[in-house]
Amino acid sequence: MHAFRRLSLFSALALTLAGGLLATPASAQLAEEVPFITSPDNVTLEMLRIAGVGSADHVIDLGSGDGRIVILAASRFGASGLGVEIDPQLVQQSNRHARDAGVAGRVRFLEQDLFKTELAGATVITMYLLPEFNLQLRPALLALKPGTRIVSHDWDMGDWKPDETTLLPVPDKKVGLEKSSKVHLWLVPARVDGLWCGNGASLQVAQHHQQFEARLARGATLRQLAGRIRGDQLRSAPQADATLELHAAGDALHVVSAGGALSGLRGEFRRASGASCPG
Ligand SMILES: C[S@@+](CC[C@H](N)C(=O)[O-])C[C@H]1O[C@@H](n2cnc3c(N)ncnc32)[C@H](O)[C@@H]1O
Known part of the structure; x- marks a missing residue:
């Protein structure tokens, strides 16, 4: 899809959501429309910090774009990581960036639909998607090992409220009206019902x-x-x-x-x- 159309859709969605108007459920059509927009450096760092990422962690970024989250998790925090991304050019770019950062041995990037990704090996899952993507992923996330950390840039998870949220300034933010980003953290709760x-x-x-x-x-x-x-x-x-x-x-x-x-x-x-x- 043309980059401008993708961006317009993302902006329109962001604006609609900012106005609290979107009440329709997720559609398979929309599920193909998350554009490539990078998390800024301060947000990427906060996503890893809030999750307490360390060398024992395996981080999976769903919709990994140019690979920045997984690469920083490896280069700065010593974690291993997997990025799944539907755009093959971004996967190639991510592999180049991983080699440049000297972490190609600890991270992998797969051209793959995030909804078909095996999540069980992750100790941390990161996402910068759209609200309906988060909601579609929610049952699979809630079924993960208790204590698995889930981090989302900007979008929440409906009535599964975050355990923690931080707000960061993003003066040159390209989408929405706010010049800030939210970083939400959830810990998968044990199933004790x-x-x-x-x-x-x-x-x-x-x-x-x-x-x-x-x-x-x-x-x-x-x-x-x-x-x-x-x-x-x-x-x-x-x-x-x-x-x-x-x-x-x-x-x-x-x-x-x-x-x-x-x-x-x-x-x-x-x-x-x-x-x-x-x-
Ligand atoms: C908003 S970008 C986020 C990139 C990166 N995670 C970051 O925070 O900088 C979302 C990415 O998800 C990818 N994507 C969209 N739908 C996907 C799908 N079904 N499976 C895998 N990747 C997908 C897009 O191509 C895009 O690169």
């Missing part, structure tokens, strides 16, 4: 992304808890008389700490195999 049993207690958890409410029944005692999930850590909001912190690991919730009325609670809860906890 349902019934858990252990410690002679039952724990019924209702989850909405990083928020949870739980009903803990132990003997004749009933307690309502609510709190946040950060990756594989669940922490109840501080209450005057009870606190609970759990660590999620597959089908177990380990008690990390319990205080107040819950002190003495230790060990772990296991995911219930039936509709109630035994005895």
Whole structure:
């Protein structure tokens, strides 16, 4: 597609969204229309900083453009990386830039549709796409290993609210009305919805992304808890008389700490195999 048409579409979308007018769902047509616009250097750096990228990380940039995010992740932070990009010329350019930066051994660029990309190997996923792309990707992102960090330049993820957002000045921004960029970070929350049993207690958890409410029944005692999930850590909001912190690991919730009325609670809860906890 002609670069100008692509840019016009992106600008129109950005303006429409800035005005809060876009209410239509994603379409396959639009899913082919994200133009090549680079994240400025300060935004690229912030995307990696907010995710805490380090040498143990594997960063996947979905729609990698000229490769800048993955190359900086490798050259500055020692990470390995993969960029997937639909435009073959940009893939070639990325490979050249990686060689110039001396990181060709640690990064790869594939000419590939981002929606057909295997994401499970990533510890960090970065994106500068469009809102409907983010929403289409959301189920696959939420299914990743708890704690996987997702970073998006500008666009959010609907009612999956970011764990953190920073705002950066971008004086020469080419799209939209704002001369600034947002960088959003999400940590994939552990999936803890349902019934858990252990410690002679039952724990019924209702989850909405990083928020949870739980009903803990132990003997004749009933307690309502609510709190946040950060990756594989669940922490109840501080209450005057009870606190609970759990660590999620597959089908177990380990008690990390319990205080107040819950002190003495230790060990772990296991995911219930039936509709109630035994005895
Ligand atoms: C806004 S640019 C972002 C480039 C880079 N990530 C950055 O932040 O500088 C989006 C990129 O996604 C690419 N793209 C669009 N649709 C794609 C798809 N379905 N699969 C892979 N890449 C795609 C475009 O060609 C473009 O280079």
